[in-house]
Amino acid sequence: MRCDGRSKVPTEDGAVRLSEAELGGALGERATLVQFSTAFCQPCRATRRVLAEVAGMVDGVAHVEVDAEERLELVRRLEILRTPTVLVLDAGGRVVRRAAGMPRKADVIAALGRAV
Structure with missing residues (x-):
């Protein structure tokens, strides 16, 4: 997963942070995998x-799926241009990686290394 640097919602330290309320799901203790999907997106199912x-393999990691059509304000704010888009958040909700398209399992595991 490579970071494309598009997110434009920085905090004081320059990082983008997302809350449980914004995502509609609980953050993981160590990291969170956030998936933006749409109903008819075939790659979204595989993702x-x-x-x-x-x-399920990595302790303290949560997976939160966001319906892009229902959360258009968040999609626009984060400049999500296609589905699936995956964000990797650290324990504090800071975006540390971002990728569009269906990721490979090995790439997701590698991206988690930066978050935990």
């Missing part, structure tokens, strides 16, 4: 399986 599997 859901990959992220759920990784979250």
